[in-house]
Amino acid sequence: MKVDLSSVIKVTGAEVKLSSTVGFGDAEFLGETYRFIEPLKVEGRVYNNGQSLTLEANVSGRMVTECARCLDEVEADVEFSVHELLSQREEGADEDEDIILFDGYEIELDDIIADHFLMNISGRYLCSDDCKGLCPVCGQNLNHGECDCDNEYIDPRWQALADIMNQTKE
Ligand SMILES: [Zn+2]
Ligand SMILES: [Zn+2]
Structure with a gap:
């Protein structure tokens, strides 16, 4: 999911609304498999507050994973928010690890969303509490x-x- 930021990069108070979906293939992480039933829905904005660009978004969807105890399939909601500072990469500028840099006027959000997904999954989905x-x-x-x-x-x-x-x- 690419977002064109040319209208907000230099305009304080400007924002770009995000309303889209991102389709991911099956993800494997720490031995668990996550299969998205539908593309993840992304709603939010990129906002210029005069100091920086802020990405704020809510991501939601449904997925199938495995019960952590019996490995049966479990269907679960995906729901998390993303909050990041963005900045256009400039020659010779200091890199700050809290700011995500992008080249030119477009930013690709897929990797940012995938990272947040992995940070937000608990890895403890159960088919039932008394599995x-x-x-x-x-x-x-x-x-x-x-x-x-x-x-x-x-x-x-x-x-x-x-x-x-x-x-x-x-
Ligand atoms: Zn189970
Ligand atoms: Zn046995």
């Missing part, structure tokens, strides 16, 4: 029925920790 998760032995989805595994099973990673605790006690 029973997967059996750690056979991998069966326990929401769909019990398996015959020994449920005294301890995850080997916890077992290793327990061993260390026992050793330090001796």
Whole structure:
């Protein structure tokens, strides 16, 4: 989503309204997959307050991801806001990491929106609050029925920790 800022760059008080959609492909982040059911809706503005250009936008949509416990599909709302300072890149000017620079008179918002999406997802979507998760032995989805595994099973990673605790006690 490219936005033409030529009408606001040098005019204090001017603004460009944003009302558009951005389509993203499936995103993978920290082992989770996010599939957008529809393009994300972007509503907001870029405003010149005399000192800087400010991007303010609300982004919303629907997506499908995986339950953090049982890996079943979960449909969830996407809803977050974006607030950034923008500035035209100038030769020899100091770079400030709090300001997003753009070249010429146009700015591409897709990467900014994608970054905010990743900052805003909690990574803890559940199919239901009492999801029973997967059996750690056979991998069966326990929401769909019990398996015959020994449920005294301890995850080997916890077992290793327990061993260390026992050793330090001796
Ligand atoms: Zn689940
Ligand atoms: Zn099992």
